[in-house]
Amino acid sequence: xxxxxxxxxxxxxxxxxxxxxxxxxxxxxxxxxxxxxxxxxxxxxxxxxxxxxxxxxxxxxxxxxxxxxxxxxxxxxxxxxxxxxxxxxxxxxxxxxxxxxxxxxxxxxxxxxxxxxxxxxxxxxxxxxxxxxxxxxxxxxxxxxxxxxxxxxxxxxxxxxxxxxxxxxxxxxxxxxxxxxxxxxxxxxxxxxxxxxxxxxxxxxxxxxxxxxxxxxxxxxxxxxxxxxxxxxxxxxxxxxxxxxxxxxxxxxxxxxxxxxxxxxxxxxxxxxxxxxxxxxxxxxxxxxxxxxxxxxxxxxxxxxxxxxxxxxxxxxxxxxx
Amino acid sequence: xxxxxxxxxxxxxxxxxxxxxxxxxxxxxxxxxxxxxxxxxxxxxxxxxxxxxxxxxxxxxxxxxxxxxxxxxxxxxxxxxxxxxxxxxxxxxxxxxxxxxxxxxxxxxxxxxxxxxxxxxxxxxxxxxxxxxxxxxxxxxxxxxx
Numbered sequence: 001x002x003x004x005x006x007x008x009x010x011x012x013x014x015x016x017x018x019x020x021x022x023x024x025x026x027x028x029x030x031x032x033x034x035x036x037x038x039x040x041x042x043x044x045x046x047x048x049x050x051x052x053x054x055x056x057x058x059x060x061x062x063x064x065x066x067x068x069x070x071x072x073x074x075x076x077x078x079x080x081x082x083x084x085x086x087x088x089x090x091x092x093x094x095x096x097x098x099x100x101x102x103x104x105x106x107x108x109x110x111x112x113x114x115x116x117x118x119x120x121x122x123x124x125x126x127x128x129x130x131x132x133x134x135x136x137x138x139x140x141x142x143x144x145x146x147x148x149x150x151x152x153x154x155x156x157x158x159x160x161x162x163x164x165x166x167x168x169x170x171x172x173x174x175x176x177x178x179x180x181x182x183x184x185x186x187x188x189x190x191x192x193x194x195x196x197x198x199x200x201x202x203x204x205x206x207x208x209x210x211x212x213x214x215x216x217x218x219x220x221x222x223x224x225x226x227x228x229x230x231x232x233x234x235x236x237x238x239x240x241x242x243x244x245x246x247x248x249x250x251x252x253x254x255x256x257x258x259x260x261x262x263x264x265x266x267x268x269x270x271x272x273x274x275x276x277x278x279x280x281x282x283x284x285x286x287x288x289x290x291x292x293x294x295x296x297x298x299x300x301x302x303x304x305x306x307x308x309x310x311x312x313x314x315x316x317x318x319x320x321x322x
Numbered sequence: 323x324x325x326x327x328x329x330x331x332x333x334x335x336x337x338x339x340x341x342x343x344x345x346x347x348x349x350x351x352x353x354x355x356x357x358x359x360x361x362x363x364x365x366x367x368x369x370x371x372x373x374x375x376x377x378x379x380x381x382x383x384x385x386x387x388x389x390x391x392x393x394x395x396x397x398x399x400x401x402x403x404x405x406x407x408x409x410x411x412x413x414x415x416x417x418x419x420x421x422x423x424x425x426x427x428x429x430x431x432x433x434x435x436x437x438x439x440x441x442x443x444x445x446x447x448x449x450x451x452x453x454x455x456x457x458x459x460x461x462x463x464x465x466x467x468x
Binding site: 108315 | 368371372373376377379380393394401404405407408409411412413415416419420421422459
């Protein structure tokens with residue numbers, strides 16, 4: 001704790017959607033307590049501080065930095081290195097910083113194909129000269145630069161040393177608040193721990209009744225109205241609960257929407273998608289090879305289904321580059 | 323040898339009761355087979371988690387073989403191999419999406435009495451990997467990663 005008794009806090013967003021900032025706002029009146037006990041030195045969405053202000057700070061000046069977002073561009077990576085240098089404790093905040101999350105699904109493509117799709121081919125784009133972002137552009141006033149867009153989305157851990165991992169898309173406000181309280185009380189677990197989540201899977205928190213699983217057919221969520229008392233996976237909806245860390249309170253399954261896996265892999269699982277694939281396919285209800293191949297063949301997009309939030313953190317990281 | 327003398331590294335996950343026995347017999351009988359397959363013996367092909375296969379590729383395997391007892395009746399645990407044939411088509415589809423072609427992943431059944439079939443699989447699969455060339459997953463990602 002610093003001399004004036006106030007915690008020096010920084011928050012940053014790299015490649016993310018802004019949902020993690022909403023989580024901070026969802027602390028509601030507790031945000032006023034955060035303001036009382038902490039000086040927010042840097043928070044691009046809410047505080048007017050510039051990168052040069054962070055660069056001017058002495059090393060380890062910030063007590064805690066909550067870093068959300070994946071590493072998509074050279075700017076994201078630069079800030080990861082800078083904030084690591086300036087912070088005593090660096091927290092990977094939210095699914096993007098932890099596992100790459102939805103932006104990480106871009107690892108199925110590369111820079112060139114992403115630019116082609118986003119700036120040239122998409123039906124809503126009007127770009128007759130096929131202009132795509134260039135790192136350097138010559139203008140009459142001089143050269144201007146934008147950050148480099150990487151081929152591969154990375155997690156924070158893949159570019160910097162991280163102290164704590166706070167998962168979720170977004171992390172649930174009560175869990176965030178519990179972590180802030182632990183920080184204030186100086187009551188943090190050993191470095192490298194996952195905080196703000198549980199040691200068991202989402203199934204452990206889910207209220208639906210589980211029976212022995214037998215899946216005859218997989219359904220997408222718009223195809224059936226599930227029974228709200230029975231396990232969603234039993235009913236043929238691909239639910240990531242068995243391969244996802246608990247901590248969210250099973251919010252999605254509470255309203256009969258299958259878990260999508262945003263809290264990342266549970267403890268001791270090194271590849272969330274492989275674990276989910278294994279769990280889902282091994283309970284297919286058939287004893288013939290042809291039938292099994294047909295039923296699992298109905299899953300059209302295995303990576304998008306099983307690695308929806310964790311492709312960059314998976315063992316293979318990305319699809320093979322051309 | 324083709325492909326500039328490249329020798330592939332192949333990982334084979336074999337069930338203890340059938341395919342491992344076949345591989346053992348093939349070896350003891352001195353059947354001709356190249357030494358490229360590193361065998362991992364598991365108790366049942368139903369015990370082979372998809373993550374084993376991904377890890378093999380991530381750490382440098384050019385090809386992976388999964389083989390167990392013939393379904394429906396051969397499994398020592400009566401239906402362990404059912405889990406194998408439910409999982410492996412999906413693993414195949416997953417690998418294809420990652421950009422690892424189907425040819426680099428063989429899964430199937432070889433019983434304890436089919437040693438010549440094992441030796442032939444090793445010969446053919448190794449030759450196929452030689453022709454395909456190295457997969458080299460790690461450096462492939464690292465070298466172009468920017």
